[in-house]
Amino acid sequence: MHVLVVLAHPESASFNGHLARLAETTLTAAGHTVEISDLYQQEFGAVAGLADFTEPLSTDYFDLQAQQRAAVANRTFAPDVQAEMDKLRRCDLLLFQFPLWWHSVPAILKGWIDRVLAVGFAYGGVKELAGKRALVSLTSGTPEHLWDGVTLPTLESTLSHLLRGTLAFCGMAVYEPFMIGGVKQLSPEQRAQAEVDFVEMLHHLPQRRLIF
Numbered sequence: 097m098h099v100l101v102v103l104a105h106p107e108s109a110s111f112n113g114h115l116a117r118l119a120e121t122t123l124t125a126a127g128h129t130v131e132i133s134d135l136y137q138q139e140f141g142a143v144a145g146l147a148d149f150t151e152p153l154s155t156d157y158f159d160l161q162a163q164q165r166a167a168v169a170n171r172t173f174a175p176d177v178q179a180e181m182d183k184l185r186r187c188d189l190l191l192f193q194f195p196l197w198w199h200s201v202p203a204i205l206k207g208w209i210d211r212v213l214a215v216g217f218a219y220g221g222v223k224e225l226a227g228k229r230a231l232v233s234l235t236s237g238t239p240e241h242l243w244d245g246v247t248l249p250t251l252e253s254t255l256s257h258l259l260r261g262t263l264a265f266c267g268m269a270v271y272e273p274f275m276i277g278g279v280k281q282l283s284p285e286q287r288a289q290a291e292v293d294f295v296e297m298l299h300h301l302p303q304r305r306l307i308f
């Protein structure tokens with residue numbers, strides 16, 4: 097299969113950067129093909145707007161969805177948006193790798209969602225991503241056991257906007273998310289074990305539970 101890894105972390109040497117590269121080497125060694133969108137390295141714009149279009153509709157009122165529909169029809173998305181759409185079209189599996197920020201995704205990834213998952217492409221009549229698979233892989237500062245539905249909401253509940261509201265809404269089959277918690281407190285041994293768990297998870301992905 098062909099995998100698109102979308103990495104959202106400002107530091108290439110971070111644990112998230114390391115996990116993205118580990119995904120690439122693991123999946124490539126297993127016979128798959130992988131491309132990485134390293135959003136910070138690409139200086140990907142996080143704010144949807146007029147600059148997303150090479151030939152915006154000339155109207156007094158800026159309607160993002162109307163602009164997106166026209167740009168899908170005319171292929172008039174800005175090159176950075178168009179490139180990400182083309183990568184998405186190529187992939188069988190979309191893998192998000194990011195640190196949990198404020199119980200959500202870093203703004204640069206939210207911007208990627210706003211700008212790339214355009215109406216008329218990803219949802220709204222046409223769903224070009226339908227049938228593809230999606231895996232959300234993240235790290236958090238909070239230890240895993242605290243996401244128990246009491247102390248903190250469950251992870252699936254916390255990420256519902258992403259898992260259900262975005263990925264499943266676009267018709268993708270969504271795997272149970274994979275989280276490495278309490279990252280900053282991990283001993284070298286625990287971190288090594290987390291990496292083993294990550295690789296194992298990737299090796300057994302076809303058997304992983306689909307939540308949507």
Ligand SMILES: Cc1cc2nc3c(=O)[nH]c(=O)nc-3n(C[C@H](O)[C@H](O)[C@H](O)COP(=O)(O)O)c2cc1C
Pocket residue numbers: 105110111112113194195196197198199200235236237238279280
């Ligand atoms: C802006 C910001 C917001 C954060 N919000 C959360 C949060 O809501 N929950 C949490 O458990 N950790 C939170 N963290 C901690 C990060 O998730 C944690 O430092 C990161 O996963 C570690 O991965 P890294 O070493 O690759 O940066 C936050 C960190 C930052 C910088």
